Amino acid sequence: MKYIPALSFEWLTTLYDPVMLLMRESTFKRSLVEQANIKNGYRVLDLGCGTATLTILIKKAYPGAEVTGLDGDTKILGIARAKVANAGLDVSLDPGMSFELPYPDRSFDRVVSSLVFHHLTREDKARTFKEIFRVLSPGGELHVADFGKPHNALMYLISLIFRHLEEAGDNINGLLPEMFQNAGFDRVEETDRYMTPFGTLSLYRARKAL
């Protein structure tokens, strides 16, 4: 197994939130939260929650939802816990690995995930998508923001550098939708695309059939 921390190196983790400002974070995370269409009482997992920016956004937008963040890095979960306490929100934060989720089958109505899958090897991506499928209820949905296939010439040029960053190659080759389908999801679609300094960022939606 290969574990890649938030900014590739553990010693950079405290700089994560400032660096994210370069990624148009507030714009794409707001869109992701909107497209997730969360209702009162829904159980929502933020997979690879990092510093919990998205987790907090979800809980603030949908106070009636039961929101859980999970991350494999205990150091970043420390930052997440401080931010959640500071915001005075009732959110659970669990340590755990994406490909061995510590939850029973059908535990969630929504799984959201931002900028995590490009950290995973192809094998761990496939294992993770199967785990997400397992913990979702029938009719539940996966909503993802992550690097995707370049959508213009500038993004293509940038991708020539960043395809070697972490495990981003499969994302940049546009393989995520096919991998969601292989895990059992249907209604898989790319819903939006953004230009960022690190290349195209895509939003995806996928459903576990009823």
Ligand SMILES: C[S@@+](CC[C@H](N)C(=O)[O-])C[C@H]1O[C@@H](n2cnc3c(N)ncnc32)[C@H](O)[C@@H]1O
């Ligand atoms: C780039 S950060 C994204 C954090 C957050 N989702 C966001 O959008 O700001 C990637 C996160 O995924 C976590 N991560 C990487 N591999 C993981 C795995 N196999 N299981 C759980 N978390 C993982 C890292 O610890 C890190 O916090």
